[in-house]
Amino acid sequence: MITMEFEEMKKIWDSQxxxxxxxxxxxALHKRVKSKKKAANRVINTTEIGLxxxxxxxxxxxxxxxxxxxxxxxxxxxxxxxxxxxxxxLFIRRKRRMAxxxxxxxxxxxxxxxxxxAKATLRIASTMVWWYFVPIGFFLxxxxxxxxxxxxxxxxxIGALVLAFSLVLWENKRCHIPxxxxxxxxxxxxxxxx
Numbered sequence: 329m330i331t332m333e334f335e336e337m338k339k340i341w342d343s344q345x346x347x348x349x350x351x352x353x354x355x356a357l358h359k360r361v362k363s364k365k366k367a368a369n370r371v372i373n374t375t376e377i378g379l380x381x382x383x384x385x386x387x388x389x390x391x392x393x394x395x396x397x398x399x400x401x402x403x404x405x406x407x408x409x410x411x412x413x414x415x416x417x418l419f420i421r422r423k424r425r426m427a428x429x430x431x432x433x434x435x436x437x438x439x440x441x442x443x444x445x446a447k448a449t450l451r452i453a454s455t456m457v458w459w460y461f462v463p464i465g466f467f468l469x470x471x472x473x474x475x476x477x478x479x480x481x482x483x484x485x486i487g488a489l490v491l492a493f494s495l496v497l498w499e500n501k502r503c504h505i506p507x508x509x510x511x512x513x514x515x516x517x518x519x520x521x522x
Contacts, residue, residue, distance in 0.1 A: 361438045368445035376421045387411040402471040443511045450504040465489045
């Protein structure tokens with residue numbers, strides 16, 4: 329993959345030493361890095377906004393359900409926990425967006441920005457496993473144990489939690505971690521060139 333970034337390189341023949349030298353077409357590379365930064369920003373923005381919307385709707389539905397069905401502690405606690413995830417997502421989004429201003433618009437600055445955005449996506453995905461699925465799993469399973477549930481409900485909820493957990497881990501392994509590693513390798517190669 330890294331070699332693709334350097335396809336824009338031009339061979340220069342050094343006639344005195346009979347060595348091949350390489351020069352980087354910085355403009356083409358800068359455009360490539362900018363496109364990677366935009367892609368990383370698009371992913372993190374989509375992830376954050378999507379989670380905020382889904383969790384907001386879910387918390388509203390859970391509150392409405394708790395009020396309409398006159399349920400007890402579990403429904404209100406679940407709705408409140410879901411609303412807290414919305415507040416947390418808003419907080420980390422605001423913090424991340426404020427930090428974007430610290431990057432300069434040089435080639436390495438744009439690359440650092442792309443790396444930071446890719447790492448933010450990886451961090452959210454990792455956070456989802458431990459601070460989202462685990463508490464929601466405990467909430468759902470606790471509520472089911474408290475109120476009683478059919479074996480089908482238990483299998484459905486446990487299956488859904490295992491599937492969601494597995495998909496997030498798979499996404500991290502197949503998408504986010506390789507993207508971060510790719511960008512870090514590119515940065516290392518650029519620093520070696522200097």
